[in-house]
Amino acid sequence: MAGSIPASATAEPGPPRGPTGKADAPLPRSVSPWAEAWRRFRRHRLAYWSLWLLGLVVLVVLLGPLVWKLGINDIDFRARLAGPSTAHPFGTDDLGRDLLARMLYGGRVSLAVGLAAMLIGLVIGVVVGAIAGIARGWIDAALMWVTDLFLSLPTLPVLLLLIFFFRDPLKAVFGPEVGIFLLIVLVIGGLSWMPAARLVRAQFFSLREKEFVEAARALGASTSRQVVRHILPNALGPVIVAGTINIAAAILTESTLSFLGLGFPPDIPTWGRILYDSKDYLDIAMHWSLFPGFAIFLAVLTISFIGDGLRDALDPRRVL
Numbered sequence: 001m002a003g004s005i006p007a008s009a010t011a012e013p014g015p016p017r018g019p020t021g022k023a024d025a026p027l028p029r030s031v032s033p034w035a036e037a038w039r040r041f042r043r044h045r046l047a048y049w050s051l052w053l054l055g056l057v058v059l060v061v062l063l064g065p066l067v068w069k070l071g072i073n074d075i076d077f078r079a080r081l082a083g084p085s086t087a088h089p090f091g092t093d094d095l096g097r098d099l100l101a102r103m104l105y106g107g108r109v110s111l112a113v114g115l116a117a118m119l120i121g122l123v124i125g126v127v128v129g130a131i132a133g134i135a136r137g138w139i140d141a142a143l144m145w146v147t148d149l150f151l152s153l154p155t156l157p158v159l160l161l162l163i164f165f166f167r168d169p170l171k172a173v174f175g176p177e178v179g180i181f182l183l184i185v186l187v188i189g190g191l192s193w194m195p196a197a198r199l200v201r202a203q204f205f206s207l208r209e210k211e212f213v214e215a216a217r218a219l220g221a222s223t224s225r226q227v228v229r230h231i232l233p234n235a236l237g238p239v240i241v242a243g244t245i246n247i248a249a250a251i252l253t254e255s256t257l258s259f260l261g262l263g264f265p266p267d268i269p270t271w272g273r274i275l276y277d278s279k280d281y282l283d284i285a286m287h288w289s290l291f292p293g294f295a296i297f298l299a300v301l302t303i304s305f306i307g308d309g310l311r312d313a314l315d316p317r318r319v320l
Contacts, residue, residue, distance in 0.1 A: 060104070099291060120185065120189025121196060121246050125194065159191065208226075
């Protein structure tokens with residue numbers, strides 16, 4: 001009919017077509033860096049399942065005492081050095097105390113020491129490394145001299161000396177439980193910040209010359225804004241990996257201190273303290289040392305695998 005509008009003119013526009021006349025493929029949706037890191041982490045099978053296993057261990061030590069309500073210091077001489085049974089699934093120690101109850105409580109303490117010491121070490125290391133990396137000059141030289149000085153100290157003898165001299169004053173001020181916990185956490189964290197500081201400093205030296213930082217500098221961004229908004233977020237990947245390693249190292253250090261008798265007192269069980277108490281009964285009560293030793297081994301192994309997975313997931317140069 002004259003004057004009618006063609007049907008093709010009123011039809012809804014279809015997808016854009018390329019030179020061949022075929023519809024172009026839809027543009028892929030953008031993926032956030034953290035979502036991409038999680039995808040890469042999940043492809044590292046050992047790290048992925050270690051994360052679930054460690055989460056299960058944490059859940060058990062947190063909720064276990066609500067189900068298994070035996071006291072950690074309840075003494076029963078009639079059941080001393082008893083092997084695993086329905087009444088005592090992990091057996092008992094030389095005083096008849098239930099090892100399952102002490103393991104659940106000790107897991108809380110050991111994991112809390114590892115996490116708190118890691119946070120202290122990372123905070124100190126990030127601050128020192130960031131100041132050295134952004135300031136340069138004599139400030140950088142002075143901070144790195146202090147870092148090298150701490151790295152040259154023999155860790156275990158210094159730990160033993162500090163705990164020996166400050167244990168009683170802190171106990172008097174904060175009480176036996178809080179005092180020894182603060183002392184161990186502060187000493188371990190205060191002697192583990194140096195690798196993180198050197199790592200952050202190296203990242204700052206590399207990132208401050210990148211184009212996006214130079215663009216922010218050219219737009220008038222202050223030094224603090226450059227650090228907080230642009231440099232530090234891009235340096236967190238290696239720092240997170242270092243943090244997982246520090247958790248495992250802190251758990252092992254606390255266990256070593258407890259095994260040497262300078263950790264928590266006998267009425268505050270940790271995995272290391274339980275292992276120390278069992279050393280004289282290895283021939284007649286092997287279960288006493290088996291369970292805390294396996295718990296330490298499992299926690300450190302899973303955290304190490306998680307650190308490996310994070311290293312691969314947060315490294316953009318690796319293809320997974």
